[in-house]
Amino acid sequence: MRSFWSEPFLWIHLSGAAALPIFLGLCLLGLAVGSPAIPVWLEVFLVAVAGIVPVLWMQWFRPFYIFSILVVAVKPDKLTDLQQQILTRFKTKLNKGVALFVAVLLAIILWHLYRLAPLAAGVAPFPPSWRWAGLLLAGSAFLVSNLFLQVSASVMAVLLTPESQFAATKPYFLQKIKHDFTIALWQVDRLLPTFAGEITVAEAAPGESSNPPPTIGNSPAGSIVNPQLSDTNGVTSLPQQSIEK
Incomplete structure (x- = not known):
């Protein structure tokens, strides 16, 4: 074809x-x-x-x-x-x-x-x-x-x-x-609908950054609920009360 x-x-x-x-x-x-x-x-x-x-x-x-x-x-x-x-x-x-x-x-x-x-x-x-x-x-x-x-x-x-x-x-x-x-x-501007196989590239909205989100340790920043619980090596520490229990 x-x-x-x-x-x-x-x-x-x-x-x-x-x-x-x-x-x-x-x-x-x-x-x-x-x-x-x-x-x-x-x-x-x-x-x-x-x-x-x-x-x-x-x-x-x-x-x-x-x-x-x-x-x-x-x-x-x-x-x-x-x-x-x-x-x-x-x-x-x-x-x-x-x-x-x-x-x-x-x-x-x-x-x-x-x-x-x-x-x-x-x-x-x-x-x-x-x-x-x-x-x-x-x-x-x-x-x-x-x-x-x-x-x-x-x-x-x-x-x-x-x-x-x-x-x-x-x-x-x-x-x-x-x-x-x-x-x-x-x-x-257009007469026919977009057919399967056509590639549409969406433009990024003004002000948006294409850089990846920052990471803490080996994990993305958004994947840690409370970043204060992580130590400097990226290992999540448990609260002290839960250890005593």
């Missing part, structure tokens, strides 16, 4: 691909509304541009900041060195190639969905006269489909990075994260 596989945000966003069939199904339902109002190629082009271009641009120039969930993100200055190394992996040429491949793949899927759309006309969410509403639904669902698959594919590329190559990766500059990544405006 690679060391960076312990980062939970990687697995959270990898699992986002499970939502892909849901949104592709919504895209199909949107395309099934009514009959084409404009040439077929133009409809497919408009839906493809609305769904592919924004996400592809993001992944190429300002990749999705994976240390976030929905609209909440971890503050960049709270990231560990390991997390900063992970961000560096998202800015590689490999991830740009993966983003382009996913865009082409989803364009092909969209074309097949368009051809299958008449089969779903009976369960279309809008009346046939609402063709533009159907296209709007199709474009929106296709956009979300791209987002989920693009992020999951980029995470998979990072997870498959060899351990030696990842170890040689430099942490990303904290000052550049907000400029180079697409990050939510609502930022917090």
Whole structure:
């Protein structure tokens, strides 16, 4: 197991691909509304541009900041060195190639969905006269489909990075994260709870001393109830009354 596989945000966003069939199904339902109002190629082009271009641009120039969930993100200055190394992996040429491949793949899927759309006309969410509403639904669902698959594919590329190559990766500059990544405006210190295996170092309270307690003889000072009963050699003497008894 690679060391960076312990980062939970990687697995959270990898699992986002499970939502892909849901949104592709919504895209199909949107395309099934009514009959084409404009040439077929133009409809497919408009839906493809609305769904592919924004996400592809993001992944190429300002990749999705994976240390976030929905609209909440971890503050960049709270990231560990390991997390900063992970961000560096998202800015590689490999991830740009993966983003382009996913865009082409989803364009092909969209074309097949368009051809299958008449089969779903009976369960279309809008009346046939609402063709533009159907296209709007199709474009929106296709956009979300791209987002989920693009992020999951980029995470998979990072997870498959060899351990030696990842170890040689430099942490990303904290000052550049907000400029180079697409990050939510609502930022917090921490999003996930502390998991088993994470080491937490507690800071000493002001005024506390880290020196060990003084000892009397061979015993700590706190272990002797009455220090006056000890002689100079550290041997505890019994009261005189108890000897007479």
